[in-house]
Amino acid sequence: MAAGFVISAPASGVGKTTLTLALARAWRNRGLNVQCFKSGPDYIDPAFHAAATGRASVNVDSWAMDRGGIAHLVSRGADADVVLAEGSMGLFDGVAARGVSGTGATADIAEMLGWPVVLVIDPSGQAQTAAAIAAGLRDYRPGVRLAGVVLNRVASPRHEDLVRRALNDSGIAVFGALPRHAEISLPKRHLGLVQAEEQGEIGKLIDEAARFVAEHVDLDAVLRSAASWSPQPAAKGLNVTPPGQRIALARDAAFSFVYPHMLEAWRRAGAEISTFSPLSDEAPDASADVCWLPGGYPELHAGKIAANARFRSGLRAFAETRPVHGECGGYMVLGTALTDADGIRHEMTGLLGLETSFAKRRMHLGYRLAELAAPMPGHRSGARLRGHEFHYSTILAQPDTPLAVVHDATGAVIAETGSQRGHATGTFFHLIAEDR
Incomplete structure (x- = not known):
């Protein structure tokens, strides 16, 4: 006990x-x-x-x-x-x-x-x-x-x-x-x-x-x-589906906001996770079938991300044939550009049209319930995903097809819909679980 x-x-x-x-x-x-x-x-x-x-x-x-x-x-x-x-x-x-x-x-x-x-x-x-x-x-x-x-x-x-x-x-x-x-x-x-x-x-x-x-x-x-x-037996675990069988996961000081229970659930379902570091100019594993960019602090490393040609070209090549998904900071890096707190505009990977800025910070914080309008890695169109959003960036442009209809905890529809273009998808919220 x-x-x-x-x-x-x-x-x-x-x-x-x-x-x-x-x-x-x-x-x-x-x-x-x-x-x-x-x-x-x-x-x-x-x-x-x-x-x-x-x-x-x-x-x-x-x-x-x-x-x-x-x-x-x-x-x-x-x-x-x-x-x-x-x-x-x-x-x-x-x-x-x-x-x-x-x-x-x-x-x-x-x-x-x-x-x-x-x-x-x-x-x-x-x-x-x-x-x-x-x-x-x-x-x-x-x-x-x-x-x-x-x-x-x-x-x-x-x-x-x-x-x-x-x-x-x-x-x-x-x-x-x-x-x-x-x-x-x-x-x-x-x-x-x-x-x-x-x-x-x-x-x-x-x-x-x-x-x-x-x-x-x-x-x-x-x-x-x-x-x-002493723990009571649980009939079921969380409703979490891995985004693929072999997952290339960005992991370093700029990409580290991922819930531990998500990674554990992916592995428990049989998925393999290989990590790579965009800050070290590494590309995703070419043998992976999906790439996942979690949130973190890309705004603190935007210049380095913009300069790392091997990472950028490798991610673009990956996205030509396989799904790439970004959450929050990862979503921003999939976009066209990120303006840092000093007002300097940095070119990102351009897989999506999203453009964000930290020059005028505005906090976005709260639970999110998203109903997917298109599939994303691990989740079908129409799935109801629960997550949480916390960042200080401002959307300058979000021109691609919306990925989801997103509500806050009060039920109000919000502007941070996520995006979908080709094999690339992104959301501002960090996924916690899918409704059963």
């Missing part, structure tokens, strides 16, 4: 990821097997989880996944001693309209799995009010149980004492209080944390976080608060 719980908070930016990594590494250092998950559509945090635990982490998402699919994914924690699900945004933050099994809120996963919530509270600029916030979260939704609180970034012993007293008076356990500690701050950029694979010192940073948290948090009390859990 594993000890299962959820790490959440009232809002983003209060330290959920740092605490999750620190707890995971601290318990691993004690000889425990730790399994992490990420609630919601985040393709960066699972890599940090894997660095902390030595085990692959995957996303679980109540808006895009059914209960059977979620149960299938979390069953990988069957042999673990501790199972941690890191939340996204605030505990109850989701979309207004219910999806497959919920609104995408972390609270959905906590209730579905029966795991209590360890709440990270940053009491900066307040004291006793932190207890009112914690009590409100505790009482907001029946079925979601609060185990206790870890305070983060407390200003002084006096500050900590004021907050602790108020929480104790409210009947809320305080597992520990963390003073401000700049040495364990994770670097960020415009789409979130800088990726784990880009940080050569990530192991040392996690070790320092684990040491710091073990010094200030009662790890045994946290474990005692967790629910005893």
Whole structure:
């Protein structure tokens, strides 16, 4: 039986990821097997989880996944001693309209799995009010149980004492209080944390976080608060079809946003994946039958991508006879041109007519439900695909045949339809699962 719980908070930016990594590494250092998950559509945090635990982490998402699919994914924690699900945004933050099994809120996963919530509270600029916030979260939704609180970034012993007293008076356990500690701050950029694979010192940073948290948090009390859990058998996994038998997958610092559960599902279905690096001027494997360009940060490497002739010509040659699909950043690279944040226009591969710009950034964020108007690799025309969009680019031109009718989580039709031309297709959303 594993000890299962959820790490959440009232809002983003209060330290959920740092605490999750620190707890995971601290318990691993004690000889425990730790399994992490990420609630919601985040393709960066699972890599940090894997660095902390030595085990692959995957996303679980109540808006895009059914209960059977979620149960299938979390069953990988069957042999673990501790199972941690890191939340996204605030505990109850989701979309207004219910999806497959919920609104995408972390609270959905906590209730579905029966795991209590360890709440990270940053009491900066307040004291006793932190207890009112914690009590409100505790009482907001029946079925979601609060185990206790870890305070983060407390200003002084006096500050900590004021907050602790108020929480104790409210009947809320305080597992520990963390003073401000700049040495364990994770670097960020415009789409979130800088990726784990880009940080050569990530192991040392996690070790320092684990040491710091073990010094200030009662790890045994946290474990005692967790629910005893063993996975329930899942009749079916996620509805995910590989785009081909042999998949050439772009993979480097510019193309890295792909959900781990997608790759696992492709392999489980018998597909073979060969990776190549556009930034190293590599072309897709000529023996592959489909090429997939995931999202990432092409806008940070646009000049190099534009200059890499072997990659560009190799991709064009591939697309003459076989399907090529791009998601978000990959879609932009399949387009005609990308203008970077400095206003410099870079020629892309030209397989699609899409032209995008980061010169005037505008955030596009949210769940997407797409009904395909034409087939794309792995999915027939008419399929209903669920995914998530997050980027800061502006569409300057999207002249090709629309790939899909795309709705946001409220049901409103959006302009980011994706494109189709010849063997090339692209979408701004990252695919999570297909409706059954």
